[in-house]
Amino acid sequence: MKRFNVTGICVPEEDYMVDISGKISQIKKLVDNRSYFTINRARQYGKTTTLAGLEKVLSSDYIVISISFQGLGDEFFASSENFCSKMTHLISNSLRFSSASPEYKEKWSRCSVAGLSSLSERITNMCESEKVVLIIDEVDRTSNNRVFLHFIDMLRDKFSARKAGKDFTFHSVILAGVYDVKNIKLKMINEGLHTPTVEEGKIYNSPWNIAVNFDVDMSFSAAEIATMLNDYEADHNSGMDIVEISEEIYDCTSGYPFLVSRICQCIDEELNKNWTPDGIREAVKILLEEKNTLFDDIFKNIRNYKKLNEFLYEMLFIGRETAFNIDNEIINTGHMFGFLKNINGKTRISNKIFGMRIYNYYVSENEIEAENHQNITGITKYEVIRNGRLNMELCLQRFAQHYGEIFAKRDIKFLERHGRLLFLSYLKPLINGYGFYHVESEINDFRMDIVVDFNREQFIVELKIWRGEKYEQMAYEQLVNYLKIKDADTGYLLTFNFCKEANKERKAGWLDFDGKKIFEVTV
Numbered sequence: 001m002k003r004f005n006v007t008g009i010c011v012p013e014e015d016y017m018v019d020i021s022g023k024i025s026q027i028k029k030l031v032d033n034r035s036y037f038t039i040n041r042a043r044q045y046g047k048t049t050t051l052a053g054l055e056k057v058l059s060s061d062y063i064v065i066s067i068s069f070q071g072l073g074d075e076f077f078a079s080s081e082n083f084c085s086k087m088t089h090l091i092s093n094s095l096r097f098s099s100a101s102p103e104y105k106e107k108w109s110r111c112s113v114a115g116l117s118s119l120s121e122r123i124t125n126m127c128e129s130e131k132v133v134l135i136i137d138e139v140d141r142t143s144n145n146r147v148f149l150h151f152i153d154m155l156r157d158k159f160s161a162r163k164a165g166k167d168f169t170f171h172s173v174i175l176a177g178v179y180d181v182k183n184i185k186l187k188m189i190n191e192g193l194h195t196p197t198v199e200e201g202k203i204y205n206s207p208w209n210i211a212v213n214f215d216v217d218m219s220f221s222a223a224e225i226a227t228m229l230n231d232y233e234a235d236h237n238s239g240m241d242i243v244e245i246s247e248e249i250y251d252c253t254s255g256y257p258f259l260v261s262r263i264c265q266c267i268d269e270e271l272n273k274n275w276t277p278d279g280i281r282e283a284v285k286i287l288l289e290e291k292n293t294l295f296d297d298i299f300k301n302i303r304n305y306k307k308l309n310e311f312l313y314e315m316l317f318i319g320r321e322t323a324f325n326i327d328n329e330i331i332n333t334g335h336m337f338g339f340l341k342n343i344n345g346k347t348r349i350s351n352k353i354f355g356m357r358i359y360n361y362y363v364s365e366n367e368i369e370a371e372n373h374q375n376i377t378g379i380t381k382y383e384v385i386r387n388g389r390l391n392m393e394l395c396l397q398r399f400a401q402h403y404g405e406i407f408a409k410r411d412i413k414f415l416e417r418h419g420r421l422l423f424l425s426y427l428k429p430l431i432n433g434y435g436f437y438h439v440e441s442e443i444n445d446f447r448m449d450i451v452v453d454f455n456r457e458q459f460i461v462e463l464k465i466w467r468g469e470k471y472e473q474m475a476y477e478q479l480v481n482y483l484k485i486k487d488a489d490t491g492y493l494l495t496f497n498f499c500k501e502a503n504k505e506r507k508a509g510w511l512d513f514d515g516k517k518i519f520e521v522t523v
Contacts, residue, residue: 002235004265006258010049016264018220018257019227020046024053026216031058031133031172035212036159038139040180042338044258044294046218047176048137054174055135062171063100063130065091068137083147084119085112104130116154123158124168131171140177152181152208159210178336181208219255222246228264240275248280254351256338258294262287281453288356288436295357301337302361308333313362315347316439317420319448322347352438359439363425381430390431390454392461392492396521397508399426399494403523419496420448420463427452440482449482460488466497466522476513483516493520 005015027050030037041047055064067090076086092109108126113119126132139148152175161167175181226246233242253259266283267274274282302309311330314320324342326332331347334340339358341350349355384391384398403422427437435454448463462479466472479491507522
């Protein structure tokens with residue numbers, strides 16, 4: 001029986017899979033055009049599964065050498081001589097499972113290789129009369145990137161010589177990993193592995209400038225997710241609304257392959273096959289609480305890249321808006337790791353689940369959380385949750401009541417920087433185990449919509465900085481417009497008033513605006 005697989009390679013015979021034949025066809029066109037390129041995508045983005053499918057398609061027209069640097073020890077990259085010798089063994093082993101003739105396989109493994117020069121000669125001889133495609137997965141798992149970069153520098157020289165009619169080399173070369181080859185220097189510097197010499201810097205700066213851009217979208221659309229659910233439904237007859245469920249999954253994940261499969265796996269194996277929007281929300285709750293290698297990797301990278309850490313905090317909690325520019329090193333790094341993307345020219349978090357996890361990360365890691373809870377005088381989730389229902393009105397009132405002292409003691413700059421975090425640090429422990437929140441930000445003028453999903457109810461809370469009466473009316477209009485989009489009748493507005501000359505008396509109460517009910521609290 002097939003299952004949803006979130007660990008390792010997926011195969012159609014054993015796993016429920018999205019139909020990626022369209023993506024593979026696009027990649028094959030690059031190979032047919034003799035292109036060299038890098039498939040540079042974040043962890044658990046389906047690279048290895050895609051490469052396996054591509055290899056099957058290519059094998060009818062090419063000899064495919066498919067290898068991986070996953071799990072190779074330090075000895076493999078200890079020197080150029082070691083690398084070349086062991087690389088030859090890897091290639092020979094891959095050829096055992098290829099469409100190459102027995103004579104060709106024997107010819108490749110017959111001679112010893114002592115260094116880059118003899119490896120280059122071997123490649124020339126083996127590619128003179130055959131179209132050979134080289135695929136290397138996990139290229140950024142190398143422990144000595146200097147040796148590997150010299151190798152691809154050699155491939156680059158052979159590619160240029162072939163264009164001039166003076167060499168034979170691989171028909172196409174595909175490198176796959178998280179770090180683009182052009183970013184390996186960045187990886188080495190941030191991990192403290194190596195400081196390049198001037199001569200090495202020439203290689204690091206342009207080791208793969210022959211590569212064409214890889215523009216194939218490897219995320220899954222709602223329609224592509226539906227192909228996997230159709231396969232599942234043929235086996236199980238669950239009665240799900242495939243279009244609705246596909247769109248709901250896409251809305252949460254933006255098609256990130258691991259997240260798509262993990263939500264489906266949760267519903268199938270842990271939630272009694274509850275293929276409904278409620279089931280998806282329950283699966284999201286599981287993802288928000290579980291520990292897995294993908295989230296561990298995200299948080300490790302946030303901690304390791306200090307500038308990226310600060311950039312994310314300012315974007316999420318202060319309201320810094322930045323145009324998406326892939327040449328910006330910080331944005332490029334976040335995009336490379338899979339948690340930043342371009343939405344209408346602006347830099348945004350890639351998907352709702354990543355957004356929730358990253359917000360939760362800052363809430364749990366930031367020292368402000370500890371300070372907040374020291375100032376909560378007796379507030380518990382049992383006060384704001386009765387009979388399985390969340391009293392958001394009381395939540396906001398208690399927030400204003402118990403955090404007034406903190407606001408009184410802190411300066412305006414501190415509050416503008418940490419105001420959002422203060423509220424999320426207050427809210428998160430109250431809803432843990434019962435629900436979750438996600439944030440939809442319109443950065444301008446400190447607007448932040450928090451959507452709280454709690455036991456099949458949704459609460460929409462807008463956070464806003466007080467800018468005067470004119471802007472207060474705009475806040476009402478913005479919140480009402482969002483309520484209309486969400487088809488909701490009730491909303492909540494939390495306004496932070498940091499003006500020194502302002503009346504510091506807290507305001508709380510209900511009002512009607514354009515047919516919607518709004519509960520407003522000013523802190």
